[in-house]
Amino acid sequence: MSKILARRSFVAAGLAAAAGASGLGAAVYLADRYGLIPPDHAGILGVGETLTYAAQRLLTSGHSLAREFKRSDVSKIPTVNGPHPTDEKYLALLADGFKNWRLSVEGFVLRPISFSLEELKRLPAESHITLHACEQGWSYIAEWTGVRLATVLDLVGAHPESRYVVFEPFPNPNQARTVARTLWDSIDMADALHPQTLLAYGMNGEALPADFGAPVRLRLGRQMGWKNTKYLSRIVVTDRRDFYRKKSGTWYGGI
Amino acid sequence: MISEASVEAAVGTRLAPRHVALVRITHWINVLGVLGLLISGIGILVSHPRLYWGETGSLETSSLIDLPIPFINGPSVWMRPYHFLFAWILVLTGLTYVAGGFITRHFRNDLLPAKADLRWNRIVDVVSEHLWKRPDADAASTYNLVQRLTYLAVVFGLFPAILWTGLAMSFGVTSVFPILATALGGHQSARTLHFVCVVLLLLFVIVHILMVYLAGFWRSVLAMITGYVPQGGKTR
Numbered sequence: 001m002s003k004i005l006a007r008r009s010f011v012a013a014g015l016a017a018a019a020g021a022s023g024l025g026a027a028v029y030l031a032d033r034y035g036l037i038p039p040d041h042a043g044i045l046g047v048g049e050t051l052t053y054a055a056q057r058l059l060t061s062g063h064s065l066a067r068e069f070k071r072s073d074v075s076k077i078p079t080v081n082g083p084h085p086t087d088e089k090y091l092a093l094l095a096d097g098f099k100n101w102r103l104s105v106e107g108f109v110l111r112p113i114s115f116s117l118e119e120l121k122r123l124p125a126e127s128h129i130t131l132h133a134c135e136q137g138w139s140y141i142a143e144w145t146g147v148r149l150a151t152v153l154d155l156v157g158a159h160p161e162s163r164y165v166v167f168e169p170f171p172n173p174n175q176a177r178t179v180a181r182t183l184w185d186s187i188d189m190a191d192a193l194h195p196q197t198l199l200a201y202g203m204n205g206e207a208l209p210a211d212f213g214a215p216v217r218l219r220l221g222r223q224m225g226w227k228n229t230k231y232l233s234r235i236v237v238t239d240r241r242d243f244y245r246k247k248s249g250t251w252y253g254g255i
Numbered sequence: 256m257i258s259e260a261s262v263e264a265a266v267g268t269r270l271a272p273r274h275v276a277l278v279r280i281t282h283w284i285n286v287l288g289v290l291g292l293l294i295s296g297i298g299i300l301v302s303h304p305r306l307y308w309g310e311t312g313s314l315e316t317s318s319l320i321d322l323p324i325p326f327i328n329g330p331s332v333w334m335r336p337y338h339f340l341f342a343w344i345l346v347l348t349g350l351t352y353v354a355g356g357f358i359t360r361h362f363r364n365d366l367l368p369a370k371a372d373l374r375w376n377r378i379v380d381v382v383s384e385h386l387w388k389r390p391d392a393d394a395a396s397t398y399n400l401v402q403r404l405t406y407l408a409v410v411f412g413l414f415p416a417i418l419w420t421g422l423a424m425s426f427g428v429t430s431v432f433p434i435l436a437t438a439l440g441g442h443q444s445a446r447t448l449h450f451v452c453v454v455l456l457l458l459f460v461i462v463h464i465l466m467v468y469l470a471g472f473w474r475s476v477l478a479m480i481t482g483y484v485p486q487g488g489k490t491r
Contacts, residue, residue: 049340059427064430066430067436075315135299136331137302137303137305138303138305138312139310223426249333249335249336254425
């Protein structure tokens, strides 16, 4: 190859590399600024997670609604995914209809509040008939009744710079291995403030059954089953970036 | 010093490559993508190897297909991020290939069949030719009618169908484009069709590799790596 050609392609390659690097840098800066980087962005798998999360957050901006169904579509037998906790504390709460249960909402908020079940039920209620699908492959349709998480976050005065909402369930000794202590999970503010995101205490017109997460579980219209934390005991609002459940699998369940 | 004109003249007289760089590079990245998706996809499937029609399906309902493999819980959780990483690799590479294929006229020159060839008896001719004799030397320089139709169907039919049925299972995507799921009959129908499309793709891959073997395995593979069919060696 002639010297002229070699020099020309060397300069072109240099320019392309510089443009690519600065383009990537600018993309990362903008993505971070507009909340498009998930907490599990690290490593080679994080590349895929970030692309999926960023693409979907751009696509679903403006509270796009999950599909809703007719009452006649409700599944006759919803799938129980693991039995309810059987420790004394939970059984005692279950026995008296969760009268002594309280849901603590705290963290990056102006007024931390501890709600009883009756107090949650006095807040504006709504119902959504949505699809619940497990990452394993099965799915069912159910009607969920509860209060919007957005309403509760408004009551406690969640800080506008909050990044994630963390959900902590009762420890469940029935869960295999040592996951009982680490079953907590988190969602971003786009899902937390979404109109279909409920703190659900009712299912198919009745009180939420124990096997489906009584007294209160999280219900997300745009997420897969595993993000819908059951047996809630504490909700923490945070502006930390690394506050998510460190486990295998994906953090973002909208896939 | 060699002048640029003489360089261009020398380049111009070289043989045209069997496969251009766009096709070669995207082909091998796609191999990686499909392999990664297949392995992680099987990992997801084995946690619930039952397929349904409609929106819902579980052990409490009747199934459409019960795959004869055991239920294995676990892989579906940690395989999932791999599935999406390889999906991005495949989708981005596929889009590059399709865009590049239009710009470089790869589709028009290499894959679009001549109008006169689009007749059943021509297709039957090519297939029976394949059944009775080995590919000849000419076959290494161009694609025959059946190859052209098959590649076009895989690129513009099967891969988009796999992408569609996959996206139709995404709650985020269907919240924006619900028709992606409803047009297929629902969430579980999308899952079933995703599986069916992958089986069809696997059939293509098996026949593709068999044909590569019959046409001379290393000769064909080297052509897809270097761009040129090795000259002077044995054909098989």
